[in-house]
Amino acid sequence: MGSDANTHASNNPPARLTGAEIVWATLVGEGVTDVFGYPGGAILPVYDALRKFPIHHVLVRHEQGAAHMADGYARASGKVGVAIATSGPGATNLVTGIATAMLDSIPIVCITGNVSSKVLGTDAFQEVDITGITLPVTKHNFLISRTEEIAPAIRYAFQIAQTGRPGPVLVDITKDAQQGTAIFDFAAAKPRPHRPHPMLNVEEHGLAQAVELIRNAKRPVILAGHGVIESGAEEQVRALAERAQIPVALTLLGLGGFPASHPLNLGMMGMHGEAWVNHAIQEADLLIACGMRFDDRVTGTISTYATKAKKIHIEVDPAEVNKNIKVDVALIGDLRTVLEELLPRISSGHGGRDGSAWIKTIESSKGAVAVRDIKNLPDSGHLYAAHVIHDIWRITGGNAILVTDVGQHQMWAAQYYHHERPRTLITSGGLGTMGFALPAAIGAKFACPDREVWVIAGDGGFQMTAAELSTIAQEGIKINIAIINNGYLGMVRQWQEFFYERNYEATPLVSPDFVKLADAHGIAGRRVQTRSEVASAVEEARSAPGTFLLNFMVEKEDSVYPMIPAGSSLHEMIRRPEKDPLMET
Amino acid sequence: MLHTFVAYVEDLPGVLTRVASLFRRLNININSLTVGRSERVGLSRLTLVCEASAEAGHRIRASLYKLENVVDVDDIAQAPSVTRELALIKIAATPRNRSGIFELVEVFRARIVDLAPESLTIEMTGVESKIEGLIQVLNEGEERILEICRSGKMTMRRGHHTSSVLKAMGADADQAAEEPTEDSAAGEPE
Ligand SMILES: Cc1ncc(C[n+]2csc(CCOP(=O)(O)OP(=O)(O)O)c2C)c(N)n1
Ligand SMILES: [Mg+2]
Numbered sequence: 001m002g003s004d005a006n007t008h009a010s011n012n013p014p015a016r017l018t019g020a021e022i023v024w025a026t027l028v029g030e031g032v033t034d035v036f037g038y039p040g041g042a043i044l045p046v047y048d049a050l051r052k053f054p055i056h057h058v059l060v061r062h063e064q065g066a067a068h069m070a071d072g073y074a075r076a077s078g079k080v081g082v083a084i085a086t087s088g089p090g091a092t093n094l095v096t097g098i099a100t101a102m103l104d105s106i107p108i109v110c111i112t113g114n115v116s117s118k119v120l121g122t123d124a125f126q127e128v129d130i131t132g133i134t135l136p137v138t139k140h141n142f143l144i145s146r147t148e149e150i151a152p153a154i155r156y157a158f159q160i161a162q163t164g165r166p167g168p169v170l171v172d173i174t175k176d177a178q179q180g181t182a183i184f185d186f187a188a189a190k191p192r193p194h195r196p197h198p199m200l201n202v203e204e205h206g207l208a209q210a211v212e213l214i215r216n217a218k219r220p221v222i223l224a225g226h227g228v229i230e231s232g233a234e235e236q237v238r239a240l241a242e243r244a245q246i247p248v249a250l251t252l253l254g255l256g257g258f259p260a261s262h263p264l265n266l267g268m269m270g271m272h273g274e275a276w277v278n279h280a281i282q283e284a285d286l287l288i289a290c291g292m293r294f295d296d297r298v299t300g301t302i303s304t305y306a307t308k309a310k311k312i313h314i315e316v317d318p319a320e321v322n323k324n325i326k327v328d329v330a331l332i333g334d335l336r337t338v339l340e341e342l343l344p345r346i347s348s349g350h351g352g353r354d355g356s357a358w359i360k361t362i363e364s365s366k367g368a369v370a371v372r373d374i375k376n377l378p379d380s381g382h383l384y385a386a387h388v389i390h391d392i393w394r395i396t397g398g399n400a401i402l403v404t405d406v407g408q409h410q411m412w413a414a415q416y417y418h419h420e421r422p423r424t425l426i427t428s429g430g431l432g433t434m435g436f437a438l439p440a441a442i443g444a445k446f447a448c449p450d451r452e453v454w455v456i457a458g459d460g461g462f463q464m465t466a467a468e469l470s471t472i473a474q475e476g477i478k479i480n481i482a483i484i485n486n487g488y489l490g491m492v493r494q495w496q497e498f499f500y501e502r503n504y505e506a507t508p509l510v511s512p513d514f515v516k517l518a519d520a521h522g523i524a525g526r527r528v529q530t531r532s533e534v535a536s537a538v539e540e541a542r543s544a545p546g547t548f549l550l551n552f553m554v555e556k557e558d559s560v561y562p563m564i565p566a567g568s569s570l571h572e573m574i575r576r577p578e579k580d581p582l583m584e585t
Numbered sequence: 586m587l588h589t590f591v592a593y594v595e596d597l598p599g600v601l602t603r604v605a606s607l608f609r610r611l612n613i614n615i616n617s618l619t620v621g622r623s624e625r626v627g628l629s630r631l632t633l634v635c636e637a638s639a640e641a642g643h644r645i646r647a648s649l650y651k652l653e654n655v656v657d658v659d660d661i662a663q664a665p666s667v668t669r670e671l672a673l674i675k676i677a678a679t680p681r682n683r684s685g686i687f688e689l690v691e692v693f694r695a696r697i698v699d700l701a702p703e704s705l706t707i708e709m710t711g712v713e714s715k716i717e718g719l720i721q722v723l724n725e726g727e728e729r730i731l732e733i734c735r736s737g738k739m740t741m742r743r744g745h746h747t748s749s750v751l752k753a754m755g756a757d758a759d760q761a762a763e764e765p766t767e768d769s770a771a772g773e774p775e
Contacts, residue, residue, distance in 0.1 A: 131599070135606055140653040143599070160653060198657075199647050319647035322640065 014185035019147040019178040020045040023111065024053040026154040029186040032082055034446045036060055036069035040086025042126060043113030045178035058446065058475060061467035063090050065439035067097020067168075068465070070108040072443030074101075075426045076401055076451075078232075080161050081108040081443060087115055088126030091172070092133065096433060099137040101168040103430025104253060105230060107161035108168045109154070116176040117145035131172050139167030147180035151189035163194040165317040166230060199318035202333045202341065209329045210288075210312045211345045214244055217286035217310075219358045222248040223269065223298075226429070227291015227316060227335045228257035229422040236339035237290055238262070243348045247359060249277045251292050252414055253429040260398075260418035266362065270298035271564050272411040276365040278570040283361075284309045291315065291335045294324040295430070296566070304569035314338050379531045385409055385484045385554045389416040391534045392454060392482065395542070400452040400480075401426060401444050405437035405461035407491040409484035411560040413456045435464030438481070442468060445477050452542065453479040459511045460489045469521040472547050480541040481525075481549040483514050487556045494559045498574060518549040525549035587616070588642050589661040589668070589740050590633045593623060593751070595654040603652050604631070611645070613637050617670075617737030625754075628656060632740045657751050665743040671736040672716045673698070674707045677729040686728060693719045704731060713738065 017025060023046050027035065036058045039047045050057055060066040063085045070081030085094050091112040101108045115124040131143045140160050142153040150173060157169040214220065228237050234257055241248050241264045248258045249269040258265055266277045281287065287309045292298070299305045302324060311327040313320075314335050321330045331338045389412050392400070402417050403426040404410040410427055419425050426444055428436040437457040445453045462483050472479065484490075493507040515525035524544055528537045528551065541548035561576035594600050601620065608615050616634040623630035637645065642660050649658045678686055683705065690697055690707055693715065699706035709716055716735065723730055 132602070135603060136610055139651075197647070197650055199650060317647075317651070319644050319651060321643075321647075323644055 012186075014183050014188070016181050017184040018045065018049065018181050019150050019173065020049040021052065022147065022150045022182065022184045023154065023173070023178070024049055024055060025184055026151045026186065026189065027055060027082060028053055030080070030155065030158045032080075034058060034073065035082040035084055036066040036073075036443065037084030038063050038066060038086065038090055040088075040090045040113065040126070042087035042115055042175050043084065043090070043111075043178075044086075045175065046084070046111070046113065046173075056446075057084075058442070058471065060439070060471055062465065063093035064097050064435065065442075065465055065468045065471065067094045067108065067110060068100065068433075068436050068439035069443035069446070070110070071097060071101045071104075071106050071436075072403060072426055072440030073447040074106050074108055074443075075104075075440070076423055076444035077447035078423065079107075079447070080158055081106075081447075083108060083110045084112075085110070086113050086126070087130070088128050090126075091130040092128055094170075095134060095137065096431075096435075097439075098134055098168045098170065100428050100431045100433040100436060102137045102139070104428065105166050105226065106168065107166040109157045109161055110168065110170045111154070112170065112172045113178065114143070114172050114174045117174040118176065120145065120174065130170065134170050137168070138170050141170040141172065143172045143174075145174045145177050146182075147177050148182040150177060150182070151184060151186065152191065155186075155189045156191040159191045159194055164197055197316075197318055200316075200333045201318070202331050202338050206329050206331050207342055207345065210331060210342060213286055213310050213312060213329065214246075214288070214346060217246075219280075219284045219361075220244070220246045220286040220288065221266070221280050221284040221309075222246050223251070223281070223287055223289045223292050224248050224254045224257050225251040225290060225292025226253035226257075227314075228254055231291060231316065231335040232422075233291065233336035233339055234258065234422055236336055236343060239343055240288070240339060240346060243343070243346050245356070245359070246288065247280065247362060249273070249281060251295070251298055251429075252427065254292060255414060255425045256419035256422045259420045261420060264359075268414055270295075271300075271566070272415070272560050272562065273298075274366075274415075275562050275573060275575070276362055278564070278573065279365055280362045281306050281309075282569075282571050287311045289313045289315070289327070290339070293317075293320045296324070299324060300564050300568055300570040300572070304571075306570075381530065383529060383531050383534070383552065383554050384558055385412045385486070385552070386416050387531050388482060388484065388528075388534055388552045388554065389413050389456065392456075392538055393417040395535060395538045396452060396454070398424075400424070400454045401441075401448060402454050402456060403427070403437050403441035403444055405455075405457035406432045406434045407458040407461060407489070408486070408494060408558075408560050409456050409458045409490070411491075412484070415560075434458075434461035437461065438465050438468045439471075441479050441481075442471060442475075442477065445479050449477075455479060455481040457481070457483055458490060459483055459485040459487065459514075460509055462514070463511065466517065469518065469523060469547075473521045473523060477547065478545070479547050480538075481518075481547065482541075483549065483551050484554055485511065485514070485551055486554050486558065487511075490558075491560070493557070494563075497557070497559065498563070499565065514549060514551040518547075523547050523549055525551060527551045527553065529553045586637070586639050588635050588637055588645065589666075589738065590631075590635075590646065590649065591659045591661060591740055591742075592631050592633065592649060592655055593625065593628045593657040594620075594631060594652075595656065596622070596627050596629045597654060600629075600654040601631075603654060604633070604649065607645075607648055607652065608633075608635060611637075611641075611648075613641075613645075617735075619737040619739050632738055634738050656754070659742070661740055661742065666740050667743060668712060668738050668740045669710055670713055670716055670738050672707075672709045672719075673732075673734040674709065674720065674723065674730060675699075675704055675732040676707065676723065677703060677731055678705050679703060682728070685726065686723075689719070689722060689726075693722075695719060
């Protein structure tokens with residue numbers, strides 16, 4: 001919230017402003033420099049006042065894009081992202097983006113205009129009950145009908161969005177409140193201090209129990225989730241792992257929270273996690289869950305999940321504790337703070353256990369898996385998504401911000417791009433929202449203009465928000481776009497292949513020529529069909545001055561392996577068939 | 586099992602929707618819900634009774650606290666508490682057959698609060714089972730019940746309240762509007 005950044009607003013003496021001006025002045029006070037939005041009648045007063053304030057407004061092509069951009073901005077920077085829309089359809093178009101942020105606990109503030117307070121509730125033109133609609137997908141929302149309530153509500157929204165477990169907040173402001181005037185006093189509009197959730201609980205007793213469990217464990221595994229990144233606990237998790245020699249498995253959203261190259265990093269767990277990771281979890285005698293919520297995509301069947309393991313759960317949201325998996329010790333609080341309390345009590349080495357034996361067991365269970373690693377296969381003339389992503393990783397040195405869409409390519413991106421640092425993988429985990437990547441990447445680029453940003457999208461999902469190409473063109477920003485074009489809604493096709501007797505209903509997909517589509521937006525592009533072209537294409541995209549689109553024509557019926565079918569146990573995985581027709585030359 | 590939650594919530598538009606929506610989302614039916622002013626300015630107190638698994642109690646309470654307008658939540662569970670419900674029961678009765686009802690009302694320690702030529706209204710306060718009992722006896726008798734209006738349960742823990750949140754608020758200087766101070770507490774006789 002950087003009260004230092006507030007200079008502009010807070011140093012100005014209280015003055016009488018219109019509600020519209022108050023909206024911007026408050027945003028400036030909160031340190032906002034970029035917002036993503038789309039105008040309309042009920043928010044016009046706010047737009048009219050914009051030119052007086054030092055805020056850059058990015059005009060999106062669909063309000064869903066605005067919410068995703070705010071989300072990508074927040075994920076890349078750790079700051080609050082802001083989206084703006086008009087009433088009615090503008091507001092409802094935000095909903096998917098808001099729900100995406102809610103499910104992944106991303107701090108965004110959405111500001112919508114609404115009809116005048118005098119006609120609220122009368123089905124006036126473009127009126128919808130957006131606070132009602134978004135109630136279950138926001139952390140909180142406000143309906144503001146008086147000018148003097150605007151600044152306090154927006155400041156409160158910023159506080160709510162980023163305290164405790166973060167999440168989206170919506171502030172709906174009636175048109176007459178925007179048009180009215182009030183004294184604007186940024187400092188006086190400050191919310192009450194954040195009250196931590198009353199059920200946070202890190203007791204001496206629990207800490208002692210945790211230390212004891214860690215000391216006595218023979219086969220411990222740390223499960224690192226999104227909370228590691230949101231709490232900024234990367235150092236602490238690393239210290240715990242290194243000090244007690246505990247291997248670390250990551251959730252999809254946890255990737256980057258622990259360096260991929262670290263010898264104790266096992267990799268991603270869950271539905272598309274590598275076999276040894278899930279086996280290690282199933283064999284473990286202690287799981288230390290750090291900022292993760294035992295989502296069904298990582299546990300498989302709950303009744304058979306890690307039955308031999310005691311469980312320690314360190315989590316900021318008390319409602320997540322004992323929700324899916326019963327735990328033995330719950331340390332309910334901010335992950336970083338809890339680990340800082342725990343760490344001094346953890347002795348180095350591995351207590352009574354022969355830590356290296358456990359780690360060696362896991363190592364050996366990797367077995368021949370590394371052999372099937374795509375990068376070790378000779379070029380068969382086939383182009384696999386894995387090649388593409390592996391090359392992007394290699395050529396960018398793993399330093400890019402990777403923004404994925406949802407589907408097979410998302411899982412391949414998680415498997416073949418190795419994240420060393422937090423906030424380098426931006427992906428919709430909880431809601432799994434197709435169409436997320438392109439707008440989220442735009443948001444990430446505004447948050448980190450100096451970073452290299454790559455979109456990894458499927459041919460299906462890309463078309464859901466492809467209109468944002470013209471936002472890119474209008475803003476003149478540079479991002480690199482890789483479309484993993486398999487001619488299918490690939491992940492659904494994969495389920496049809498495995499579980500519906502290859503009945504490919506509604507998954508074959510006709511797409512436009514994406515390179516021509518880019519061209520129509522003044523964006524350069526190239527079609528890539530063979531493995532030998534990948535590296536040069538990636539280089540070409542990187543060195544192009546503007547946004548560049550690569551259309552990778554990959555194997556149509558490749559699948560993501562291994563896979564744990566939904567509702568199965570973690571150890572019941574489908575592996576890549578020995579004789580995979582795709583793998584043979 | 587039956588859960589009874591007592592919560593203090595901000596007295597603002599839409600707050601009840603947020604509370605109710607939480608239960609809707611969990612697909613839990615609310616058996617009864619009473620809301621009214623509390624001893625604190627700007628805070629309403631509600632008693633919510635619902636049927637849910639024993640483990641669900643923790644999560645419901647934790648989720649209620651996540652609502653920005655919810656200030657305090659107590660899961661009464663099996664704790665010693667006083668629970669009351671108010672019922673208004675209107676009965677078709679003429680001066681000729683009233684006397685039986687008068688006796689019944691006496692036995693149940695209820696009151697007649699309205700007397701009209703063709704009907705009378707009974708007010709009854711008590712625990713749920715007593716109210717159910719009165720209604721049953723009335724049903725078994727000759728009198729016809731015209732209307733029943735029940736408040737739903739209101740619950741208060743016995744003894745001094747133990748809410749750490751409310752205590753913290755009581756200690757808060759700008760929450761001055763409360764009447765009894767923390768140290769006025771003593772064991773209440775029952
Ligand atoms: C908005 C939305 N609609 C539907 C789905 C269900 N879904 C999940 S993955 C997927 C296929 C994605 O296809 P594509 O974008 O081509 O990526 P691929 O799996 O082929 O890599 C679908 C339809 C979803 N996740 N989001
Ligand atoms: Mg596809």
